[in-house]
Amino acid sequence: MINVKRIKKKFQPDHSRVIIKPHIPVEKERVERIIKRVLSLSEEKAKQELDRVITSFSSRHKNIWDAFDKNYNEIKKYIPQNTQISNSRRELLGAYFSLEYSIQAAAFFNPSIIAHPDQSALSEGSLRFILSFRSVGEGHISSIEFRSGIIDKNGDFTFDKVSRFAERAKIASNPVYDKTTFFLKLAEMQKPENIISQKVSDLLSDEFLLSDLLAVLKIVVDSEHKDIGENITWLAKSNYELQFKLNQELSEKIIFPASQNDSNGLEDARFVRFVDDNGIVTYYATYTAYNGHKILPQILETKDFLTFKMITLNGEFSKNKGMALFPRKINGQYMMISRIDGENLYLMSSDNIHFWHNAQLLKEPENEWEFVQIGNCGSPIETEKGWILLTHGVGAMREYCIGVILLNLEDPSKVIGSMMEPLLLPLEEEREGYVPNVVYSCGSIIHNDELIIPYAMSDTCSGIVTVSLTELFDNINC
Known part of the structure; x- marks a missing residue:
């Protein structure tokens, strides 16, 4: 045990x-x-x-x-x-x-954890971190909040003081779009492509502002093609930018729904510190946008936790909940864990982080505690022995448990090990809540050979557990 x-x-x-x-x-x-x-x-x-x-x-x-x-x-x-x-x-x-x-009237749950961009002025062996949470308020509208702190060399936690204030970001009034990416997304929405979209594209620069796009639409779109113009405008406003003030504390920042796509919430953000081949660090989070009728997988991007780009994901396999990005490219490809059929784990790959057209089955439910469905609990974590992938399994009475599988470092389509028993089950005092009998996480990290797992309890509140990596690997069947 x-x-x-x-x-x-x-x-x-x-x-x-x-x-x-x-x-x-x-x-x-x-x-x-x-x-x-x-x-x-x-x-x-x-x-x-x-x-x-x-x-x-x-x-x-x-x-x-x-x-x-x-x-x-x-x-x-x-x-x-x-x-x-x-x-x-x-x-x-x-x-x-x-x-x-x-913003937290109903719940404060489904956390993820990443290393903070600022690791200065720390004692040896310490790590400054950021926690993200899903806050749920009146009308069951979900937003994203942050907390921060330090883990020292002994694994002790110190949490930064939480401001009593909370503020939404300002929506950038005139964001910039990359024409190639924008019209690739539009082409997937409007198959077959139409001549109106092509005319709009021809009149725009390689990079254009929202105001440029709206001006071109006034010229090109007539009453007969009003629906095409509305689709183009919808796409532009679904890819938006949020800007926080320089003097805002991290705990004051609230990413609140700001488009038609996410009017009822931004759900279950899985943050990851992504290092590109050139060494540039970007923080991404895949999340589920919900408008009260349907869900849409999206991704946010930030480098400094001041400015956030909210981006639609496209491709036949960018669907359903629970997509989790690997923290680096593998063999030149972006990689993502997903659950495109709502039941099994899949591995997706792409040369463009916005578009997902390739997927293969990774793992089906095998153990009795995951017979209903299996999903991920955040981005895979790189170790010398392989990628640790925390999973959530749903069993009898809709009980959620957290499990572990191990993926090959250079070919993560190969499952090289797994735990037969859950790593984490809800304790008796964790069973009661908005959705009972649930433990769930959206992302973990490793610090000083300890796996740090923030987790939600029954869709209501959150806590943190730590696990020795040595013990973990000793209990993985390879």
Whole structure:
């Protein structure tokens, strides 16, 4: 039996972590009626009400004025022309079209862990890390949050203080697109290709801005081909960029849904520190975008945790949940673990990280604790003995367990070892939650010959376990 050590720290949902969202009715007439009521207040009464709102809510938000300004700008087009608006009434209007949203109202779970980009000023044998979490709030909308800390040479954890504030990123208003990649994605959406898309492509530079694209669409797309124009615009706005402020702490950053694709959530981000052949480090995370009706696998990209590119994945095998990228290319190819049929593990390969057309069966459920389905628990981890791939298996009564398989280093299509028993099962006190009887992870790391596994408990909260690599390999049947 492997000695699985659970650290004492538990990550529980914190209902007090709130952001400000727009609260704008769909009906134009209703918006206008609310504006009319606010405008009917005397200047003195408007200032009194604004003071009350600020007194009640400003301590809960780092930049409440910015939020009110942003939401005011969303509705100012409905204000009667030539209306004089004082600064206090402007902010009050912004407040009436705002709401607080508790990002962890339901859960704080499905974590992954990676080495922090900044490893400076550490004692010998220590590692600074970043944890990602899936936060679930009202309406079961999922977002991505971060925590950070240090593991010392003895395996002891120190966690950075969590800011009491939480803020969404700014969406880049005019992002840049690579024409080749963009129109390859469009071609997969619109088979067979059409002449309108070709005309749009011909009028754009090798790199173009969103404003350039929208201007060209106005020229090329007529009423008969309106649906093509809408598809092109949808693709552009589904590949967007988020920008956080330089002075924001990591724990303040919230990646919240920002497109039609992910309007109901960004689920189960599997972060990985990817090192390219030229040594450049990029942090990727595959995740599931959900719009309330269907899911779509996507990938985010960042180098500094300040700017994030949210990117659609394409190809016949970029489907279903649970895709996990290898941390480097193998034989010149990007590699990905997936579960394209919802039941078995697959290995995918591609020469372009955006497009996935090749897949082969890697492993079917074999053990009784995974008879229902098998999936991954994050990106494979490289060791001298092979790639460690943590798996999740679903058995009787929909109980989730975490298992281990070992893949060949140079040919990961070969399973060279596995554990017959689960590495991690839910303890009695971990069984209760939104989805009972579940342990699950989205990514682990190795530090000082210890496997560090952050894991979720029954889709509600999270913890961390550590396992000796020596013990692990001793229990893998090769």
